Amino acid sequence: xxxxxxxxxxxxxxxxxxxxxxxxxxxxxxxxxxxxxxxxxxxxxxxxxxxxxxxxxxxxxxxxxxxxxxxxxxxxxxxxxxxxxxxxxxxxxxxxxxxxxxxxxxxxxxxxxxxxxxxxxxxxxxxxxxxxxxxxxxxxxxxxxxxxxxxxxxxxxxxxxxxxxxxxxxxxxxxxxxxxxxxxxxxxxxxxxxxxxxxxxxxxxxxxxxxxxxxxxxxxxxxxxxxxxxxxxxxxxxxxxxxxxxxxxxxxxxxxxxxxxxxxxxxxxxxxxxxxxxxxxxxxxxxxxxxxxxxxxxxxxxxxxxxxxxxxxxxxxxxxxxxxxxxxxxxxxxxxxxxxxxxxxxxxxxxxxxxxxxxxxxxxx
Numbered sequence: 001x002x003x004x005x006x007x008x009x010x011x012x013x014x015x016x017x018x019x020x021x022x023x024x025x026x027x028x029x030x031x032x033x034x035x036x037x038x039x040x041x042x043x044x045x046x047x048x049x050x051x052x053x054x055x056x057x058x059x060x061x062x063x064x065x066x067x068x069x070x071x072x073x074x075x076x077x078x079x080x081x082x083x084x085x086x087x088x089x090x091x092x093x094x095x096x097x098x099x100x101x102x103x104x105x106x107x108x109x110x111x112x113x114x115x116x117x118x119x120x121x122x123x124x125x126x127x128x129x130x131x132x133x134x135x136x137x138x139x140x141x142x143x144x145x146x147x148x149x150x151x152x153x154x155x156x157x158x159x160x161x162x163x164x165x166x167x168x169x170x171x172x173x174x175x176x177x178x179x180x181x182x183x184x185x186x187x188x189x190x191x192x193x194x195x196x197x198x199x200x201x202x203x204x205x206x207x208x209x210x211x212x213x214x215x216x217x218x219x220x221x222x223x224x225x226x227x228x229x230x231x232x233x234x235x236x237x238x239x240x241x242x243x244x245x246x247x248x249x250x251x252x253x254x255x256x257x258x259x260x261x262x263x264x265x266x267x268x269x270x271x272x273x274x275x276x277x278x279x280x281x282x283x284x285x286x287x288x289x290x291x292x293x294x295x296x297x298x299x300x301x302x303x304x305x306x307x308x309x310x311x312x313x314x315x316x317x318x319x320x321x322x323x324x325x326x327x328x329x330x331x332x333x334x335x336x337x338x339x340x341x342x343x344x345x346x347x348x349x350x351x352x353x354x355x356x357x358x359x360x361x362x363x364x365x
Contacts, residue, residue: 001035004154008131008213009039012090013047015161016129016205016213021048023087028056033094033133040090049088056091058100058239065104065112072115083123093132093298098141102239106268109238113272114329124316127206131157131213132298141236142294149294156214156289156299164216165203168286170359171218171351175199178346181222181282183307185342187230190249192222192282200317202283202302209317216287216302221318221325222279222309225249233306233335236295240265245334253277254311269311275328281310281318283333284344284352297333305339305355 013019025044029037037053044051083089101109132138132153139149175181179195197220201208204215231245242262247254254277259266270276287302294300301308310333314325338344344352356363 001039002150004150004158005035005133006039006042007158008036008133008154009043011158011161011204012040012129012131012213013043016131016210017088017090017127018206019044019047019049019088019127023047023049024085025049025051025088025090026082026086027051027053028089028091029053030092030094030133030135031055031057031059031096032135032137033092036092036094036131036133040092052082054082058095058097062101062104065101065108068108068112070108070111072112074115075118080119080122083119083126086123086126089123089126089128091128091130093130094135094138096135096137098137098236098295099239104239106238106265110268110272110329117329120329129206129211129213130298132296138294138296141296142292144294152290152292152294153299156216156287156302159204159214159216159287159289161203161205164287165201165208168201168203168216168218171284171286171357172199172201174346174351175218175220180347182345182348183229183336183338183342184345185230185336185338187232187246188228188336188342190225190227190229192279193224194220194222194282196320197221197318198320200315209315212298212302214287214290214299214302216290217283217285217308219281219283219315219318221314222282223252223326225252225279229309229336231309231334231336233293233300233337234295235297235300235335237262237265237269237332242266242334247334249279252279269330269332272312272330273328275326276312276330276332278311278326278328279309280312280314280326280328280331281308281333283308283310297335300335301333305337306335307338307344308333308335310334
């Protein structure tokens, strides 16, 4: 086993999920994440945690959904009980086909997602963390040799997370003190309110309200969105390629959209429910260990020189106590490159220009 697999498992169990003795841990294992699962199991055994491993396959999900009609039982009791009794939920991505569910009808996918909303909400109440084992399918999707992709993935995952957390805290402080964010580029002019919102310093640990490994972003929950934005970073959504998505917002909701490729899947997302037409997240990438697009949202949204916006569900960590943000059965991220001809403003003051933050060398006010 590559020693970096064990390092990945150690970061996941200790830094990210903060697993303790006696914790009940569910580990969802992708088909090609076997090595990482073995290393994680070893770490959980060392911690004295209780392990239950489950199998998660896009091809299995496809077979089930293709054979099913659109009438799904809401929150099946056996699956709900599993997440209700879990302290920690670890998702180890690593499938064999990144487009395994591409031909499942959109209406059926929406119905399945809506029926699982209570399960999803319950899982989000655990110390959950999602990560990915570098696999050949992910390397192929990134248009990289497997060995090259493996090096890339570990450069992003095996970071000095404490130092990066200190750096990202500077942006969190600016967002927490702000009321309005404006994103401007050659084809984007979008304003969002962030009044009374709390930004999350997403440093790959539940201690920071962060649930992805790798991470390396600062995000908040915007509202009252106005204007137009173009997402120029290619990506795959629900197994379909999406390119150059344009969204137009009025009174906080999407009123018009188009895309060079994948317009149909964007329409499916927007039709999920009322919340799917509103933003649940503004995220700003700060992980310089991610230096290229890989068509994998877990990595791409954390990349430096990018901003991403998510249609759908807002995260509770960004909201005042007792308040609910945008509610939806989906949370779908879209990414725009801000490395050239762009600026990010907070209350009229430029805090990032052409990908460089005001607290970094080379910033041009």
